[in-house]
Amino acid sequence: MIYFCCDQRRREAVRNSAFNGIDFVEVLDLEAVNPADRQRFLHLHLVNDPGAVVYTEDNIRIEGDAAVEIVAVTMGLGGQQNVVVIELAQPGDFGPYMLNIVTSTLNPAPPPEIDPVLASITFSFKVECPTAFDCLSDCECETPPEPETEIDYTARDYLSFRRMMLDRMAIAAPAFATGHPADLSTAIVDILAYTADQLAYQQDAAQTEAYLNRARSRISLKRLTRLLDYSVDEGCNARCFCHFAVSADVLPIAPSTAVIPQGAAVCTRLSEQPITFARNNALLAQSAAVYETCHDVPALFAAHNEMEFHTWSNARCHLAKGSTRATLAGHLPNLSQGLYVAMEEITGAKTGNQADRFLDRRQVVLLIEVRAFDVANAPLTDPITGDLITEIVWHDRDALRFPVCISSETSMEEGRRYIEPVSVVRGNVVLVDHGQTQDDENLGQAPSPWLSWAAGKGFESGQNHGVTCADSQCDQEQAEMIMPAFRPKLAQSPLTFAPNYASGVPASDALRTPEPNATYPCIELDGDDGVEVLPYQPVADLLASDASARVFTAEIERDNSASLRFGDNQFGRRPLSGTAFSARYRVGLGTSGHIGPDKLHHLAINLPEVIEVRNITAGAGGRNRETNAAIRKRAPFLFKTQERAVTREDYQTLGRRVEWVQDVSCAYVHTGSWITTFALPDPKGRIGVTEDQRTQLRGHYEKFRLAAHDVAVSTPVYVPLEITLHVCVAPNASKSHVRQRLLTIFSPQRQANGALGLLHPDQFRAGQILHLSPMLAAAQNVEGVIAAKATRFRRFGDPRTSGLTGRKLLFGRTEIARVDNDASHPGNGVFLLDLEGGR
Incomplete structure (x- = not known):
């Protein structure tokens, strides 16, 4: 019987005995002095010195696929008595050969x-x-073939798995598989069949979640559509402005502190509760809506409760x-730039x-300028009456949307009473948004691993760790531990x-409601690994994070529950086992925060000077989360959205996405070393482009432009026109009425019905050919x-x-027609009417 053993210790046993044997055979190849002698000499090393024993050609037999002839056998080599030199007539081939020591040519023993x-x-x-294979042969014991069992790969439920396992056990271990319900083997099979049934369900569920039209999980839809670079809309909370009326000035204790810090809660009316009270989350949860301040309130002033117009x-x-x-x-010296004030009508x-x-x-x-002192640093006054006054200027984007009535006189039925003030200005205003902390x-805690891969089946099994084949042939491979996923779920939602x-x-x-990709989760996360407490930052996804970043992403399911997903040491850092996490987050989202005006009533801070809390404006800007149906509907068509600027039409299409841009004309110019795209914006409803608007449009194009293509935003050149129409009026028509109708149509303003006047800035485009026929047709259609x-x-x-x-009139690429028809500034364009006839 032939044994195959990793540890060959027979030579040591023979070395210490009276017997002798073959230690190893050395083929003289590259070290041969004469190239013709390569592979013709064999050095047979014996375990012990043969002493007086001499071996000849009759004692050596070499067997192989191709016969080799032994020429001579010599005992000893260079003083080594245990070496037998065998000279051959020719070398053998690539096959294996066996060298035997026999008694004689007739006796093979x-x-x-x-x-x-x-x-x-x-x-x-x-x-x-030269060879690419390992010289050491495999010494593993052969595994006897197991009996074949027909495996039903269509088995997907408990009964089919149980039947297949019992059939398998009947062949592999007949004594073990009795099939009796009370037997231990049957109980084990039942447990395995149940587990297999659960795994099959998970596989079917995973297969379902792998397709956009069949996925039921919102998290699966978000990950699938991320492959299309589609950002799922997680919604946005509502916002409004809140006013605090105080009985006395409330000043900060220190310059760096605030009387109402950011994150202070305000809520709707609670029965039997004062206007201000210490924060209690359980009490706040009983209100219909909870808002929190978006900025610090540095101070509150009683004079700002109600300010009248001068x-x-x-x-x-x-x-x-x-x-x-x-x-x-x-005199209001505490009003300053950067504060919000509200204009409110307080009486009919x-x-x-x-x-x-x-x-x-x-x-x-938003106030951008406040003037309460004159040039001599004295309080500003009315030079006629001597009354103290304060002048305020607010941002252009906050220009009044409606006329603000300051004083009026009632109707005759009401007695012609003079009313002042009708509207007032209120300070102590701060922006608040929906959500309770x-x-x-x-x-x-992040769990410790309790499962492992089968030996040699882990992710790191194929990596070379510097272990040679000789060291690992008979060593058992170490199992690689499977790091469990840690995805905690927040207790409150949304x-x-x-x-x-x-x-x-x-x-x-x-x-204003922000874009879907401009909202971020309101959550703070700290991880305590036993040594230090480190913060983790929320990100939209983990793909842009490196292996050392302490980040996480919040994934929202269709029931509004939120779970947190961490990195895997490739995209974001994986938390260490045993790290304890605590979260501070806000709850509240969407249109549920759209409350009406004057609904907020309480401030969750002990501040007795506050005598009134109310929201000046209604809750606005909230947006609900995108539903599964909406994701399936929109995501597949994302590729149709223009996301690169190559042609002039691309720049024109992308430029129109900017709110204030009506149209964009572009031109390609080679500026010496590269191509520059000169974009000329045409603003909506106005004349002229500010430097801030040019910078905004330039930044908008930055993510769409081609590499090595520069983008420059030009300023349009406005060309004033002179237009005079001679109009024949019907004899029975009123000339003044016709003139009034014509001036309404040919107006640079928006008409009462919402239509644009023919001379409105939005009616003209850069480089446009201005035809006369539409103007004449519009005039002739007037009654x-x-x-x-x-x-x-x-x-x-x-x-x-x-x-x-x-x-017609022709204009250059950067020219836009302009007809303001302002008598004070005729150089900005003139439109005249010459009426003949009528009455």
């Missing part, structure tokens, strides 16, 4: 002094030839729509009754998503007009550019 186990050895003549001794006054400045009565302008006031006549504005929720609130933002922008013709149609003050002959 080993000589009496040779150990039968070490009487033969297998060798190769080509041992020194009318300069006039009566029945109002601030016109679009106003950006006003004068307040009184026609009746003087507070119940008749318009609740929608409220607007919050949940403090320090324990999320548990998790709040809100935009980043920057200081100095106009009030109109603060209430009472018999005929109309143009007597002047040219650029302002330039008779050479008359377009009467060609009935």
Whole structure:
């Protein structure tokens, strides 16, 4: 019987005995002095010195696929008596050969002094030839073949798995598989069948979640659509402006502190509760809606509770729509740039009754300039009456959306009473957003691994750790531990998503609903690994995070529950086992925060000076989370959205996404070393482009432009025009009425019905050919007009550019027509009417 053993210790046993045997065979190949002698000499090393024993050609037998002839056998080599030199007539081939020590040519048995186990050895003549394989042979014991069992791969439930396992056990271990329900073997099979049934369900569920049209989990849909670079909309919370009325000034204890810190809670009315009370989350949860301040409130002033307008001794006054400045009565040195103030109608302008006031006549504005002192640093006064006044200017984006009535006179039925003030200005205003903070929720600890891969089946099994084949042939492979996933779930929902609130933002922008990719989860996470407490930062996804980043992403399921997913040491750091996590997050989202005005009533801070809390504006800007149906509907068509700028049309399409841009014209110019795209924006509803708008548009194009293509935003050149129409009026038509109708149509303003006047800035485009025919057609369609013709149609003050002959005017790429028809500024374009006839 032949044994295959990793530890060959027979030679040591023979070395210490009277027997001898073969130790190893050496083929003289590369070290041969004469190249013709390569692989013709074999050095047979014996375990012990043979002494007086001499071996000849009759005692050596070499067997192989190709026969080799032994020429001579010599005892001893260079003083080594245990070496037998065998000379061959020719070398052997690439096959294995066996060298045997025999008694004689007629007796194949080993000589009496040779150990039968070490009487033969297998060798190769080509041992020194280059090879890509390991020289050490595999010494693992062979596994006997197991009996074949038919495996039903369609088994997917408990009964089919149980039947298949019992069939298998009947063949593999007949004595073990009895099939009796009370037997231990049957109980084990039942448990394994149940486990297999659960795994099959998970596999089927995973297969279902792998397709967009079949996935039931919102998290699966988010990950699938991420492959299309689609960002799932997680919604946004609502916002409004809150006003605090105080009985006395509330000043901070230290300059760096705030009387109402960021994150202070305000809520709707709670029965039997004072206006201010110490924060209690359980009590706040009983209210209909909880809001929290978005910024610190540095101080509160009683003089800012209600500030009246200064009318300069006039009566029945109002601030016109679009106003950006006003004068307040009184000396208000604590009003400063960057504060919000609210303009509010407090009584009905026609009746003087507070119940008749318009609740929608409220607007919050951002102050950008306050003037309470004159050049001599004395309080500002009215030079006629000597009354103290304060002048304020607010941001252009917060221009009044409606006229603000300051003083009025009631109707005759109400007695012609003079009413002042009708509207007032309120300070102590701060932006608040929907959501209640949940403090320090324990999320548990990152678990330790309890499962492992089968030996050699882990992710690291194929990596070379510097262990040679000789060291690992008989060593058992170490199992690689499987790191369990740690995905804690937040106890409360829905998790709040809100935009980043920057200081100095106009009030109109603060209430605007942000884009889906501009909202972020309101959550703070700390991990305690036993040595130190480290913060983890929320990110939209983990793909852009490196292996050392302490980040996580919040994944929202369709039931609004939120779970946290950490990195895997490739995209984000994996938490160490035993790390304890605590979370501080906010709850509240979507249109559930859209409360009406004057609904907030309590402040969750012990501040007795606060005597009134209410929201000046209604809750706005909230957006619900994107549903599974909406994700399936929108995500597959994301590729149709323009996301690169190559052609001029691309720049035009992408430029229109900017809010204030009506149209964009582009030109490619080679500037010496590269190509520059010159974009010329045409703003909506206005004339002129500010430097901030140019910077904004340039930044907008940055993520769409081609590499090595620069983008420059140009300023349009406005060309004033002179247009004069001669109109024949019907004899029975009123000339003044016809003129009024024509001036309404040919107006640079928006008409009462919402239509644009023909001379409105939005009617003209850069480089546009301005035709005369549409103007004449519009004039002739007016009731009472018999005929109309143009007597002047040219650029302002330039008779050479008359377009009467060609009935059109041409403009350059950067030129935009302009007809303001302002008598005070005729250089900005003039439109005249020459009416004939009528009455």
